Amino acid sequence: MARTTGSHSDITGPRVRAAALSLFAQHGFAAVSMRQIAREVGVQAGALYNYTPDKQSLLFDLMQTHMSDLLSSRDKLPETASPLEALETFTRFHIRFHSERPEEVFIAYMELRNLEPENFEAIEKLRRTYEDQLENILRAGVSEGVFKVADPKLATMAVIAMLTGVNTWFREGGRLSLEEVEQIYWDMVRKSVGA
């Protein structure tokens, strides 16, 4: 049964994060104690501190991992891709990525208020990086004359809110498949930017 601390940590770390994610999403960050998280993982409360210094670090880790995954999972497009192709790729990626992570998305919105200022700034920076990618697509389309957008920054926020909203109602096995939803939303996004 002997394990190195390293391998033990490798196994327990993800379980701690999974437990924290699920408990934060269910009860809210402020209502969850380190003791509850330890109980969910099946370790002593004291043992939890081998994996994380405190609850704030756990929250920050969850949100930072979510935003980093978002940025690193974006489909790579050839340099020659048109703004319209780039927008379609962004739209479909955003819906798929977020619909697979309802708890992360819920926490990323709801628990911003509980991040300490330095952590909040780091998450906001990642969020702005992602938003900038969409804004750059829209600006490229405007300068090529294929999009009609009065304000690329507002259009960015509008499109992202529209797409993330899928999470509030989409259920696997419902009236429409995720592919059908993607297609219908892509049609609306395309039209909304005048393409």
Add this chain to the structure above:
Amino acid sequence: MARTTGSHSDITGPRVRAAALSLFAQHGFAAVSMRQIAREVGVQAGALYNYTPDKQSLLFDLMQTHMSDLLSSRDKLPETASPLEALETFTRFHIRFHSERPEEVFIAYMELRNLEPENFEAIEKLRRTYEDQLENILRAGVSEGVFKVADPKLATMAVIAMLTGVNTWFREGGRLSLEEVEQIYWDMVRKSVGA
């Protein structure tokens, strides 16, 4: 200083609701105690129960009041209004109403999970009533041939998410006035439904 119970309750009731709203929005429903709400109002914890039977009733009251206000505040249009006029009125109303109530909007989304089943069903019914109003506008526009919408139900969810999203970034005194934001969003909504 003598007051009837009635007038005392009339004064304290709104203060209890305001305190609960602010504390729930700041810390989350599960993390707030009736004792904290009483302290915020400046009454004894026991006195709070003159105004509300429990914390769940307070949450339900806040969410029900918010949804009822939403439904009763909608601008009335003449019978002769076109689907396009109705959609513009809906769009501008939705942005204005929600931007004035950031805490209510936050709680209405975040604390659904904490409603008891019967209360959840009542709030969902009000929410569906509101969504149906937009869906009916879209369906009317489709049948008159002025809107091109593949799926009115999805378009309803997409438009509402897009508009409510204004709350996540709009700040009074920022780069754009709310009137300018309304105009830009109305332009995007109109185009997104093919009008």
